[in-house]
Amino acid sequence: MTTTLYRTAPGSEPPALVGRDQELAAIAYEARSVAAGEPAPPIVSIGLRGMGKTALLRRSIEDVRRLGGVVVSVEASDTEALSVTLQAGLERAQRDNASLPSRVKSSIDAVLRTLPRPSYDLPNDLGAIEFAGARQDAKRFESVLEDLNDEIRQNDKFLVFAIDEIQEAPIQDFRELVRFVHRTAGTNRPVWLLGAGLPNAREHLHEVRTYTERWRYFPIGLLTQQQTIDAIAIPALDNGVTIAPAALERLAEESAGYPFFVQKYAAAVWAAHQGDAISLADVDAVIPGVRRIIDNDFYDERFRVLTPREVTYALAMADLGPGPHTPNEIATHLGSTSAAVNSIRNQLVKKDVAFAPAGGLLEFRIPLTDRYIAQHRPILERRAGGSQLRAQSTKGVSHR
Ligand SMILES: Nc1ncnc2c1ncn2[C@@H]1O[C@H](COP(=O)(O)OP(=O)(O)OP(=O)(O)O)[C@@H](O)[C@H]1O
Ligand SMILES: [Mg+2]
Numbered sequence: 001m002t003t004t005l006y007r008t009a010p011g012s013e014p015p016a017l018v019g020r021d022q023e024l025a026a027i028a029y030e031a032r033s034v035a036a037g038e039p040a041p042p043i044v045s046i047g048l049r050g051m052g053k054t055a056l057l058r059r060s061i062e063d064v065r066r067l068g069g070v071v072v073s074v075e076a077s078d079t080e081a082l083s084v085t086l087q088a089g090l091e092r093a094q095r096d097n098a099s100l101p102s103r104v105k106s107s108i109d110a111v112l113r114t115l116p117r118p119s120y121d122l123p124n125d126l127g128a129i130e131f132a133g134a135r136q137d138a139k140r141f142e143s144v145l146e147d148l149n150d151e152i153r154q155n156d157k158f159l160v161f162a163i164d165e166i167q168e169a170p171i172q173d174f175r176e177l178v179r180f181v182h183r184t185a186g187t188n189r190p191v192w193l194l195g196a197g198l199p200n201a202r203e204h205l206h207e208v209r210t211y212t213e214r215w216r217y218f219p220i221g222l223l224t225q226q227q228t229i230d231a232i233a234i235p236a237l238d239n240g241v242t243i244a245p246a247a248l249e250r251l252a253e254e255s256a257g258y259p260f261f262v263q264k265y266a267a268a269v270w271a272a273h274q275g276d277a278i279s280l281a282d283v284d285a286v287i288p289g290v291r292r293i294i295d296n297d298f299y300d301e302r303f304r305v306l307t308p309r310e311v312t313y314a315l316a317m318a319d320l321g322p323g324p325h326t327p328n329e330i331a332t333h334l335g336s337t338s339a340a341v342n343s344i345r346n347q348l349v350k351k352d353v354a355f356a357p358a359g360g361l362l363e364f365r366i367p368l369t370d371r372y373i374a375q376h377r378p379i380l381e382r383r384a385g386g387s388q389l390r391a392q393s394t395k396g397v398s399h400r
Contacts, residue, residue: 005235006267011054011164014263015235019227020056023218027060027194031067034158034192039185042193042212044166046201047220048367050260053196054164056220060194061162069192070097070104070152073162082173083115083141089161090115100155107151111144142180145191153189162194167201174208182211196220199324199357222367223257225249231259232266241276243269247283254287258367265290299372302353303380308387311380313344314353316389317364318373324363334389341389 007014023045030040045053061071074089076082094100094108149159161177163169177193184191195201205212223231229248236243243251251269255261268290269283306314316333317325327345331338345362348354355365364370373380 004267005239005270006232006263008260008263008267010050011058012263013055013058014052014231014259015238016231017052017055017059018231018234019223020052020059020220023056023220024060024063026216026218028063028067031064031069031160031192034160034190035068037188037190039190040192042181042195042215043218044195044197044201044205044215045218045220046197046199048199048363049365050258050367051220051222052259053220055259057162057164057194057196064160064162064192064194065097068157069160070100070157071160071162073164075164076166076169076174078168078170080170081116082170082177086177087112087115104148104151104155104157107144107148111141111148114141114144141176142183145180146184149184149189149191158190158192160192160194164196166195166197167204168197169204169208171204171208178209178212182209198355199363200355203358223259223262225252225257228252228255228257228262231262232269235266236270236278241273241278243278243283244280246280247278250280250283250287254291256368256371261294261368264294295372295376298366299369302351302366303376303383305351306353306383307347308383308385309344309389310347310351310353311384312387312389313341313348314364314369315373315377315380315384317354317362318370322370324357324361326360327362330362336389344389 005015027043030043033040045056047053057073061069061073064071070093072086072089072093074082074085076085090108090112094105152159161181181191181193197204202217205215229252232251233243233248247269251262251265255265265287268286269278272286273282303311303314313330313334316330319333320329327338327342330345331341334341345354349356349362352365353369354362357363
């Protein structure tokens, strides 16, 4: 018996990647166009944490490679210049593609030589050492990318950049890359770009260049009940274990189709199972323990540090249901005005409970926070301590 059938690590490819067939088909379709020399719009998967964006991106990269793509895959970071991140991605592309012709490999070397090397600060204000090969200018960078693209095309392959956590990509650097990708779209040697990121990625990309509006954005959300059941049942069946329908329904309900939770619950059930059948009772025995861990890791910590007024605000957000809401709606629900509760909203963002997926909107950062609130309502209301956020006493605060 293996205890690692399901995959709980961030970015891990699940044993059954369900519910993403349409996205994968669209990506394969566009990849074929690019391979044939027809430009395709960049595709960016957008969703909250743990929805499965990285898993989808990884599977897409495999598919694209099979179709002849040379994929430079990176995870953007706001603390690192994209050029430094790209360096690692290019080196990986060289390593991972054992079959790449040596001329493509030397073209990658040429690109690498134009990227700035990391510089190291010396102690006691002695300055910094910059390693050789600093990039001369953006033009030179673009021209070596062009050479690389030509070399790749001459070998009947095509160049693709895959960028995870795209909302973190430093705008200035990213602009150069986007400009290059867009310029090739007008040629018969288009370069393609795939991405994945949090809901604020769209706005971030808009700052990069207005034409990113015409990119395709795939919303990556919760799995349906049937997809969740498949995600859990198929890997077990492949390993000769049957899970009772009622047990699967219970797991689907408990995990609410949130891919991260789906893997967590399934992994716990799998670790505890004996024999070749899993019953509802087996599942019911495992659920409270997992729920406790999930509540603790995801929600309790965040909520524990909130002031009563912040809890009241979060309760109002939950009242309005899942998805983003405008601060105005929330304030109105509290019988207040957006300006009057602005500082509370900012604190919730600072404390990582809420975030702005797009200008003027507010959403819980962790999926299913509204369900957590519903399940812990009495405790949270007590913690809110009846704190009133009304601007003037016009309307009552409704929590129901
Ligand atoms: N389609 C899917 N079906 C079943 N499980 C999935 C699916 N997609 C992802 N998972 C699982 O869900 C978990 C989260 O996936 P992943 O890390 O890809 O999410 P993410 O959206 O990239 O999260 P983050 O924003 O934190 O990077 C992982 O355990 C992964 O194996
Ligand atoms: Mg991810």
